[in-house]
Amino acid sequence: MAAEKIPYKIYLSEDELPRTWYNVRADMKTKPAPLLNPATGAPMGYDDLRPVFCDELIRQELDNDTREIPIPTEIRDFYKMYRPAPLVRAYCLEERLGTPAKIYYKFEGNNTSGSHKLNSAIAQAYYAKQQGLKGVTTETGAGQWGTALSMACAYLGLDCKVYMVKVSYEQKPFRREVMRVYGASVTPSPSETTEVGRKILAEHPGTTGSLGCAISEAVEAATKTPGYRYVLGSVLNQVLLHQSVIGCEAKTALDKYGVKPDIIIGCAGGGSNLGGLISPFMGEKLRGERDYRFIAVEPASCPSLTRGRFAYDFCDTGAVCPLAKMYTLGSNFIPSANHAGGLRYHGMSPVLSQLYHDGYMEAVSVEQTRVFEAAEQFARIEGILPAPESSHAIRVAIDEALRCKETGEEKTILFGLTGTGYFDMVAYEKFHDGKMTDYIPSDEELQASFARLPKVPGQA
Amino acid sequence: MAAEKIPYKIYLSEDELPRTWYNVRADMKTKPAPLLNPATGAPMGYDDLRPVFCDELIRQELDNDTREIPIPTEIRDFYKMYRPAPLVRAYCLEERLGTPAKIYYKFEGNNTSGSHKLNSAIAQAYYAKQQGLKGVTTETGAGQWGTALSMACAYLGLDCKVYMVKVSYEQKPFRREVMRVYGASVTPSPSETTEVGRKILAEHPGTTGSLGCAISEAVEAATKTPGYRYVLGSVLNQVLLHQSVIGCEAKTALDKYGVKPDIIIGCAGGGSNLGGLISPFMGEKLRGERDYRFIAVEPASCPSLTRGRFAYDFCDTGAVCPLAKMYTLGSNFIPSANHAGGLRYHGMSPVLSQLYHDGYMEAVSVEQTRVFEAAEQFARIEGILPAPESSHAIRVAIDEALRCKETGEEKTILFGLTGTGYFDMVAYEKFHDGKMTDYIPSDEELQASFARLPKVPGQA
Numbered sequence: 001m002a003a004e005k006i007p008y009k010i011y012l013s014e015d016e017l018p019r020t021w022y023n024v025r026a027d028m029k030t031k032p033a034p035l036l037n038p039a040t041g042a043p044m045g046y047d048d049l050r051p052v053f054c055d056e057l058i059r060q061e062l063d064n065d066t067r068e069i070p071i072p073t074e075i076r077d078f079y080k081m082y083r084p085a086p087l088v089r090a091y092c093l094e095e096r097l098g099t100p101a102k103i104y105y106k107f108e109g110n111n112t113s114g115s116h117k118l119n120s121a122i123a124q125a126y127y128a129k130q131q132g133l134k135g136v137t138t139e140t141g142a143g144q145w146g147t148a149l150s151m152a153c154a155y156l157g158l159d160c161k162v163y164m165v166k167v168s169y170e171q172k173p174f175r176r177e178v179m180r181v182y183g184a185s186v187t188p189s190p191s192e193t194t195e196v197g198r199k200i201l202a203e204h205p206g207t208t209g210s211l212g213c214a215i216s217e218a219v220e221a222a223t224k225t226p227g228y229r230y231v232l233g234s235v236l237n238q239v240l241l242h243q244s245v246i247g248c249e250a251k252t253a254l255d256k257y258g259v260k261p262d263i264i265i266g267c268a269g270g271g272s273n274l275g276g277l278i279s280p281f282m283g284e285k286l287r288g289e290r291d292y293r294f295i296a297v298e299p300a301s302c303p304s305l306t307r308g309r310f311a312y313d314f315c316d317t318g319a320v321c322p323l324a325k326m327y328t329l330g331s332n333f334i335p336s337a338n339h340a341g342g343l344r345y346h347g348m349s350p351v352l353s354q355l356y357h358d359g360y361m362e363a364v365s366v367e368q369t370r371v372f373e374a375a376e377q378f379a380r381i382e383g384i385l386p387a388p389e390s391s392h393a394i395r396v397a398i399d400e401a402l403r404c405k406e407t408g409e410e411k412t413i414l415f416g417l418t419g420t421g422y423f424d425m426v427a428y429e430k431f432h433d434g435k436m437t438d439y440i441p442s443d444e445e446l447q448a449s450f451a452r453l454p455k456v457p458g459q460a
Numbered sequence: 461m462a463a464e465k466i467p468y469k470i471y472l473s474e475d476e477l478p479r480t481w482y483n484v485r486a487d488m489k490t491k492p493a494p495l496l497n498p499a500t501g502a503p504m505g506y507d508d509l510r511p512v513f514c515d516e517l518i519r520q521e522l523d524n525d526t527r528e529i530p531i532p533t534e535i536r537d538f539y540k541m542y543r544p545a546p547l548v549r550a551y552c553l554e555e556r557l558g559t560p561a562k563i564y565y566k567f568e569g570n571n572t573s574g575s576h577k578l579n580s581a582i583a584q585a586y587y588a589k590q591q592g593l594k595g596v597t598t599e600t601g602a603g604q605w606g607t608a609l610s611m612a613c614a615y616l617g618l619d620c621k622v623y624m625v626k627v628s629y630e631q632k633p634f635r636r637e638v639m640r641v642y643g644a645s646v647t648p649s650p651s652e653t654t655e656v657g658r659k660i661l662a663e664h665p666g667t668t669g670s671l672g673c674a675i676s677e678a679v680e681a682a683t684k685t686p687g688y689r690y691v692l693g694s695v696l697n698q699v700l701l702h703q704s705v706i707g708c709e710a711k712t713a714l715d716k717y718g719v720k721p722d723i724i725i726g727c728a729g730g731g732s733n734l735g736g737l738i739s740p741f742m743g744e745k746l747r748g749e750r751d752y753r754f755i756a757v758e759p760a761s762c763p764s765l766t767r768g769r770f771a772y773d774f775c776d777t778g779a780v781c782p783l784a785k786m787y788t789l790g791s792n793f794i795p796s797a798n799h800a801g802g803l804r805y806h807g808m809s810p811v812l813s814q815l816y817h818d819g820y821m822e823a824v825s826v827e828q829t830r831v832f833e834a835a836e837q838f839a840r841i842e843g844i845l846p847a848p849e850s851s852h853a854i855r856v857a858i859d860e861a862l863r864c865k866e867t868g869e870e871k872t873i874l875f876g877l878t879g880t881g882y883f884d885m886v887a888y889e890k891f892h893d894g895k896m897t898d899y900i901p902s903d904e905e906l907q908a909s910f911a912r913l914p915k916v917p918g919q920a
Contacts, residue, residue: 007473007540008537009540009541013467014467014468077468080467080468080469081468081469081552081842081843092615111843111844112843112882114882151843154840155552155840173885173889174634174882174885174886177885177889177892178845178882178888180892181839181840181845181888181892183840379572379642380614380615380641380643381615382541383611383615385572385638420572422574422634422638422882423882425633425634425637425638426634428637428638429633429637429640432637
């Protein structure tokens with residue numbers, strides 16, 4: 001059979017948009033560890049989580065068994081406004097690299113939030129609306145998640161309160177403005193509007209905030225405001241579930257052309273994109289049906305998988321959230337100030353952490369100047385100006401393609417291009433002007449952070 | 461025959477990407493008037509234009525007869541990186557407006573230049589490369605055209621010199637940075653690097669520049685640098701030709717579902733998007749095969765069609781360019797400082813000007829606060845954050861849809877959504893904070909400008 005020429009972009013039809021999310025936990029022999037109550041150390045069940053999360057989302061969070069969970073029609077209708085997302089064959093990049101490798105990327109940047117975050121934002125907002133809530137609270141760092149949630153809430157007529165890490169609030173006023181266009185209220189964090197915010201400000205006057213602080217504030221605001229719940233853009237099992245739409249679409253598109261990837265690469269901050277991208281492929285691997293190499297790429301300045309501890313830790317700085325078992329740098333770890341992109345969370349999705357721990361996935365860390373080199377190269381060749389986060393995956397995809405060039409192997413590489421860098425031009429400018437530096441935390445710095453990990457029964 | 465449900469987004473396949481551009485001039489009974497030599501008043505032919513423009517582009521500029529001009533394979537291959545562009549059925553907007561009208565928009569923002577400008581940029585860069593040139597020069601205002609040209613030149617390995625209106629250079633540093641990522645050199649205009657720039661600076665010290673000034677500088681730089689030519693992102697016949705890919709795709713997509721638009725709406729600055737969108741439809745109208753209403757939407761602060769003169773005028777401020785017969789506000793007209801979006805060119809495409817003059821097209825002008833109201837409404841309902849330019853078309857599409865609601869008419873409306881507003885958040889912020897004002901030039905102001913129109917033989 002003559003191989004059909006694969007187009008530059010494989011677009012699925014709306015009918016081919018997945019009807020179910022893929023819950024990779026159903027295939028895991030060792031399930032991700034449960035969330036623990038920080039006060040008692042007991043696993044948190046449905047009722048324990050109800051003050052914080054929406055009911056249906058808790059069910060999804062705790063469901064380790066159902067492999068396929070139906071996507072409600074209303075969410076699928078919203079998906080149709082910007083999905084299916086294209087799977088792109090990087091013909092130009094392959095040619096320029098002179099590699100025998102075949103490179104594909106799943107591009108999630110063709111929507112106003114500029115990233116894949118919208119896939120989970122609409123799901124979480126939908127279930128909040130279903131439950132009759134007035135609104136939701138959340139935190140945002142670089143602002144992609146906050147933007148996505150604002151868009152979803154505007155669409156559904158829900159109120160949206162975003163706590164934005166203060167340094168981003170000030171350095172990325174345009175992201176803030178996008179959220180305001182969508183009707184969200186945006187508060188720089190830490191703020192005086194919450195108890196935990198005031199406490200952090202008292203202890204660290206002049207702090208520019210962190211994702212961990214903003215989470216604490218958003219959780220407090222949700223639990224203290226009647227009719228509100230807290231939603232989160234990464235890390236949680238439910239988020240990976242929603243993001244599996246990325247992997248399901250990618251797999252359907254590749255299957256149409258009989259293509260099987262050898263290597264699947266994604267950037268990893270909290271793990272939402274990587275987890276979503278690999279889910280159905282990982283399912284095949286876990287069931288022993290097919291082998292794939294999975295590579296998580298993280299910044300050298302925030303290396304939770306490659307240098308963190310696999311331990312129970314707080315998800316936030318204010319220690320108001322449940323404990324999660326994950327690869328972590330410690331909830332007080334903040335990447336150095338010269339770190340440009342996102343991917344700055346101290347921990348990692350418990351699902352991905354477990355898979356990594358069990359040897360189903362590899363991880364590498366890369367320095368940001370090499371990341372921006374890849375970003376600029378990619379932009380000039382493939383046209384799309386990538387987000388710094390996404391460029392971590394580009395860097396390693398290019399490295400793997402160049403390795404194929406050396407060995408002559410015709411491997412098929414799939415990577416996740418999570419979004420666009422239109423709001424990251426300050427970082428691009430720094431790189432361009434030779435003012436970008438790298439930073440790798442010292443072992444001492446990490447040891448000091450590990451020493452502050454919470455004491456949990458059964459954890460050394 | 462049961463009507464097939466029309467999807468949210470109609471994506472053509474790569475095979476359906478147009479193979480020819482549509483030259484609407486072939487259908488015009490009265491052709492657009494020729495460019496004139498400003499010194500002699502004589503029509504400019506192929507040889508006269510060669511110092512400024514690329515050879516093949518001059519042929520396209522002067523060709524009023526060939527209806528379909530083949531798109532070279534290399535350009536089609538580049539198009540495949542971001543085209544076919546989606547034709548979107550605005551189901552959500554229709555529902556929210558409660559209108560019986562059916563609304564479609566052709567969305568050109570899914571590429572890093574953020575607009576349709578890339579369609580002509582790659583064509584012009586390609587012909588420059590074909591001719592063995594080293595590089596091209598151009599001007600840019602808001603920066604979309606400069607970005608598009610930078611992308612095209614990076615792809616082809618051509619040098620790209622952009623003269624950016626000084627006020628934009630300073631207010632939109634991120635646009636400038638995107639161009640730098642793509643390897644372009646960006647000079648704020650007026651500058652000391654050209655004779656005309658120095659002259660303008662001497663006469664108007666402290667000027668923040670205008671599109672007309674930047675054109676003068678770019679043309680001078682091209683004609684004085686061996687191996688360079690000047691390229692332009694709008695107004696010219698060749699640009700409308702390349703942009704016809706928008707209309708051809710839109711028509712193919714609509715034809716697939718048997719849909720015929722009643723009203724076609726586009727924003728109009730120099731006319732590149734509107735001209736491209738309407739070309740094949742206008743062809744049918746000119747040939748008497750079918751009737752359509754075409755509506756050009758321009759800013760009330762820069763109303764070339766609705767309040768300008770149909771006359772020969774300079775295309776630039778420095779009067780180094782040929783004279784073009786068009787609707788113009790006078791080459792010294794500069795929109796008031798409170799004008800937020802693009803669409804600030806003093807003239808209008810000679811093709812569109814002639815069609816408007818001959819009664820084939822309507823034009824309306826809208827004030828910018830009403831434009832931003834529509835933009836915000838559209839963003840919240842349809843998800844996409846539109847460019848201010850595009851939002852002019854949205855405004856009138858909504859107005860027409862609401863008129864249908866009053867009359868009960870089920871009209872089909874097609875409008876051009878030229879791009880995204882990610883680099884226009886300062887304007888959105890102004891609007892949101894209630895600080896945006898409107899400005900309508902007085903009759904006296906326009907009369908004073910008209911008084912300075914050049915004396916041309918046979919022109920009153």
